[in-house]
Amino acid sequence: xxxxxxIRLMKGNEAMAEAAIQAGMDAYFGYPITPQSEVLEYLTRxxxxxxxxxxxxxxxxxxxxxxxxxxxxxxRVMTSSSSPGWSLMQEGVSYIASAQxxxxxxxxxxxGPGLGTIQPSQGDYFQATKGGGHGDYRLLVLAPNSVQEMxxxxxxxxxxxxKYRNPVLMLSDGAIGQMMEKVVFHKREINKIPKPWxxxxxxxxxxxSIITSLFIQPEKMEKVNLELLKKYDxxxxxxxxxxxxxTDDADYxxxxxxxxxxxxxxxxxxxxxRGLKVGLLRPITLWPFPAxxxxxxxxxxxxxxxxxxxxxxxxxxxxxxxxxxxxxxHYGRMGGIIPSPEDVEENFEKFIKTx
Amino acid sequence: xxxxxxxxPQCIVEGDETYDxxxxxxxxxxxxxxxxxxxxxxxxxxxxxxEVIQEMGIQDSVIGVAPVGCSVFxxxxxHIDWQEAxxxxxxxxxxxxxxxxxxxxxxxxQGDGDLAAIGTGETIHCVNRGENIMILFINNxxxxxxxxxxxxxxxxxxxxxxxPYGRDVHMMGYPIKVSELIAPLPGAFYVTRQTxxxxxxxxxxxxxxxxxxxxxxxxxxxxxxxxxxxxxSNWKMTPIQSNQFIENEMLKYYPVGDIKVPSKEDLxxxx
Ligand SMILES: Cc1ncc(C[n+]2csc(CCOP(=O)(O)OP(=O)(O)O)c2C)c(N)n1
Ligand code: SF4
Ligand SMILES: [Mg+2]
Numbered sequence: 338x339x340x341x342x343x344i345r346l347m348k349g350n351e352a353m354a355e356a357a358i359q360a361g362m363d364a365y366f367g368y369p370i371t372p373q374s375e376v377l378e379y380l381t382r383x384x385x386x387x388x389x390x391x392x393x394x395x396x397x398x399x400x401x402x403x404x405x406x407x408x409x410x411x412x413r414v415m416t417s418s419s420s421p422g423w424s425l426m427q428e429g430v431s432y433i434a435s436a437q438x439x440x441x442x443x444x445x446x447x448x449g450p451g452l453g454t455i456q457p458s459q460g461d462y463f464q465a466t467k468g469g470g471h472g473d474y475r476l477l478v479l480a481p482n483s484v485q486e487m488x489x490x491x492x493x494x495x496x497x498x499x500k501y502r503n504p505v506l507m508l509s510d511g512a513i514g515q516m517m518e519k520v521v522f523h524k525r526e527i528n529k530i531p532k533p534w535x536x537x538x539x540x541x542x543x544x545x546s547i548i549t550s551l552f553i554q555p556e557k558m559e560k561v562n563l564e565l566l567k568k569y570d571x572x573x574x575x576x577x578x579x580x581x582x583x584t585d586d587a588d589y590x591x592x593x594x595x596x597x598x599x600x601x602x603x604x605x606x607x608x609x610x611r612g613l614k615v616g617l618l619r620p621i622t623l624w625p626f627p628a629x630x631x632x633x634x635x636x637x638x639x640x641x642x643x644x645x646x647x648x649x650x651x652x653x654x655x656x657x658x659x660x661x662x663x664x665x666x667h668y669g670r671m672g673g674i675i676p677s678p679e680d681v682e683e684n685f686e687k688f689i690k691t692x
Numbered sequence: 693x694x695x696x697x698x699x700x701p702q703c704i705v706e707g708d709e710t711y712d713x714x715x716x717x718x719x720x721x722x723x724x725x726x727x728x729x730x731x732x733x734x735x736x737x738x739x740x741x742x743e744v745i746q747e748m749g750i751q752d753s754v755i756g757v758a759p760v761g762c763s764v765f766x767x768x769x770x771h772i773d774w775q776e777a778x779x780x781x782x783x784x785x786x787x788x789x790x791x792x793x794x795x796x797x798x799x800x801x802q803g804d805g806d807l808a809a810i811g812t813g814e815t816i817h818c819v820n821r822g823e824n825i826m827i828l829f830i831n832n833x834x835x836x837x838x839x840x841x842x843x844x845x846x847x848x849x850x851x852x853x854x855x856p857y858g859r860d861v862h863m864m865g866y867p868i869k870v871s872e873l874i875a876p877l878p879g880a881f882y883v884t885r886q887t888x889x890x891x892x893x894x895x896x897x898x899x900x901x902x903x904x905x906x907x908x909x910x911x912x913x914x915x916x917x918x919x920x921x922x923x924x925s926n927w928k929m930t931p932i933q934s935n936q937f938i939e940n941e942m943l944k945y946y947p948v949g950d951i952k953v954p955s956k957e958d959l960x961x962x963x
Contacts, residue, residue, distance in 0.1 A: 358955070364792055390791055394784070395817040402781035402814070406788025409775045410755070432778050536773035536789065538753040538796050547767050549758075549776035 341524035349487040349514040350375035353417070353507070354368055356491035358383060358665060361527040362441075363412035366403040370422045371455040372511035372589040373445035375416075390416065397422040401429030401442075408438035409548035411535030413495055417443035419511070421452060423469075430504060431470030435550035435561070437568075439498035439532075441491065442476070443507045445514040448673040456673020457511035457596060462650035465508045466624045473562055475569045476506040477576060478623040480594040484518035492525060499530050501572055505652035508623060510646065512596045512675065578621035580628060583609070587616030589689055590634055592655050593644040594620045596675070601644045603678035615691070623651070628658035640692045642685050645669045664692060718742040718845045720751055724768045731931020733921030734763050736888040737830060742770050753796045755789055757782040762836040762923075763804035780811025783818035786825045797905050799826040804845040805835045808870045809839045812844075815874070822913035824877030826904035829870065829916065832923040833942060840926030844868045847945055852926070867945060869958075871918045881913035883952040887920040887943065889935035896948075907954065910962055912961055920946050 339598040347355065350383055354376045356583045357365065359409050367377045380391035392402040407414040418426065423444040433440060446461045448454035464480050477497050479490045487509055494505040539545035552558040570669065580598075598619040608615040618634060635641070640663050643652040649667040656665050668684045670676045702713040728735045745751050751772055758766040760779035767774035777785040782800035788797040790888040799887035800807075807815050807829050815827070817952050834852055835841040842859060844851040845867050849858040859867070882904065886897040897919055904915035922934035929937060955960075 364788070366788065389728060392787075392791065395813055398781065399784040399787075399817065400813055402778060403788035403791075405777070405781075406757070406785035407792045409785075410789045410790075410792045412788075412792040415790075426779055429781070436776075536755045536775055537793060538755060539771070539773045540752050545771060546773045547776070548774070549767065551764060551776055637836035 338638040340464045343522040349484045351379045352484045352488040352520045354379035356488035360492045364414045366394050366400040366405045368397050370419045373419050373474045397425040401426035408440040411532040413442040419445045419447045422450050427470035432550045433504050434474035437502040438546050441494040446510040454673040459646040482598045484520045573625040577625045577627050579627040580619040582617040584616035588614040590638045591617045597644045603683045607682045626654045631658035640664040642688050643667045718746045722771050725958050731924045744901045757800040758915045759802040761804040762808045767945045780848045787796045791797045801828045804831045804843045808844045819874045819914045820877050824911050826915040829918040830921050832921040834923050834926050836923045879913045882915040884950045885918040888908045889938040
């Protein structure tokens with residue numbers, strides 16, 4: 338073991354909390370909800386010995402607005418929740434996006450709609466990538482597929498949030514949040530960039546800072562919209578992340594993220610054992626979406642099966658990316674049911690028979 | 693301003709006219725023209741707040757949180773750092789700020805719809821946690837900004853656009869006395885109700901706001917300052933009539949005075 342490595346066996350939620358402390362998080366605000374309550378539990382346990390604040394708010398509405406205040410005051414700040422709580426935060430997220438406040442938000446997705454189930458789901462893909470709150474805004478959305486990535490994406494998330502002055506969402510799910518795996522914490526240098534725009538008290542050497550999302554004159558509002566669009570273009574140019582698994586010689590492609598990408602990886606191996614050349618494209622950023630690589634892969638493969646734990650959401654982005662070049666279909670389970678690799682493989686073979 | 697200045701006033705020359713300077717706008721007020729309706733209590737409250745900030749010399753260490761309501765543009769008028777919160781969420785935003793910047797002075801400025809309807813939960817829990825902030829609560833008994841709907845504080849029988857025949861308390865609930873509601877919470881350190889409809893009342897409000905800032909240094913909880921105010925436009929009254937309405941109707945239900953004050957020991961600590 339290298340000296341600068343710290344290896345632990347942890348739940349995804351705990352790894353994320355530990356990573357946040359190591360990433361120099363100043364403040365966390367949250368409200369308990371399964372399957373991510375471990376985050377606030379871990380943080381409140383660690384707080385006395387380490388230098389950060391963890392505060393239990395009275396609701397997700399309060400937590401997200403506390404995040405707004407703290408982010409506006411220049412702090413490195415975070416909240417996490419699960420689907421119903423994430424829904425409750427959406428007004429605040431829209432305000433945060435408009436006021437361009439950097440922060441890390443986490444949704445450990447559970448089954449819905451409604452109170453739904455506490456079992457894992459990917460049913461919040463639309464909400465994560467297409468808005469959720471009101472108005473024209475975008476979140477950078479990171480989709481971890483392991484406990485390790487739940488930790489790593491905390492560091493990455495804070496950095497991206499600061500770099501673009503934009504909220505970053507980590508969209509995980511109840512399985513990755515709850516399961517225990519090995520996780521390695523590397524010693525890292527933590528960069529915190531200056532935030533001269535923050536409301537820290539109008540010291541005489543600077544103009545005062547105002548954090549607002551109100552632009553009542555249409556011309557001013559549109560100017561802000563255009564500014565945001567420019568930023569989003571920049572993010573689309575620079576921050577697309579994905580993983581390609583055995584796509585080089587693939588005749589068929591599976592497209593999946595997070596937990597369903599782990600299942601699909603097994604499916605690739607199973608199908609290859611049966612002589613079928615299958616590859617997997619795993620979007621790591623759900624927004625910006627890896628449309629370019631999918632479009633290129635569409636020139637090589639005969640068809641794509643999108644595997645999701647929902648009724649078919651990411652498939653819309655895959656279809657847009659592929660633009661009719663090849664057949665794209667969806668296979669998914671809902672209600673918190675996790676399909677076995679064999680189940681998916683069987684449906685994959687059914688799909689290729691239709692090509 | 694001391695007596696000497698009054699006897700030998702400064703002269704201001706503007707074109708052909710010469711004026712005596714007897715009163716100066718606080719430099720904490722920006723030069724932006726206030727958008728409030730003539731006679732509106734918000735303007736008075738802003739100016740008093742600015743004067744206190746100036747006199748205490750804390751302009752560089754105050755962060756205000758503006759609400760959604762007529763005072764949504766408060767940040768245009770006071771030359772300090774501000775954050776504009778979502779409707780009702782000012783005390784949660786202020787919590788986030790104060791917890792990260794404990795040495796700064798943090799206050800919210802909120803209307804009755806903002807603080808006592810949509811933001812009731814945040815208000816109560818902010819007070820209950822004893823956040824070391826000041827909450828300025830402008831109670832004008834109506835939703836001013838959205839043009840005169842019933843507020844949780846509208847008086848019984850009060851006509852508003854959504855209680856056109858007068859507030860029927862059996863159907864619409866009773867006017868809520870937020871100060872009395874939160875005062876018993878241990879996190880409430882100082883709770884007072886003031887008003888701004890007479891010069892004397894304005895002076896007392898100013899003192900209360902000064903206390904609200906000072907007490908933050910003690911770290912003992914929320915200072916909650918309710919200001920019973922008017923809304924001449926939506927009350928459909930002249931400014932003078934609206935001030936009379938405050939005196940004759942509002943203050944009957946919302947009596948002026950301190951509801952919870954610091955102990956002698958607390959005040960000793962402050963010195
Ligand atoms: C979530 C949300 N709901 C409703 C509104 C519309 N709205 C704006 S201000 C306001 C009421 C303001 O009344 P009050 O807080 O009493 O302030 P006043 O204007 O009287 O000072 C409402 C309902 C909004 N902006 N946001
Ligand atoms: S509508 Fe009422 S509260 Fe708003 S500025 Fe006019 S008088 Fe004041
Ligand atoms: Mg009002």
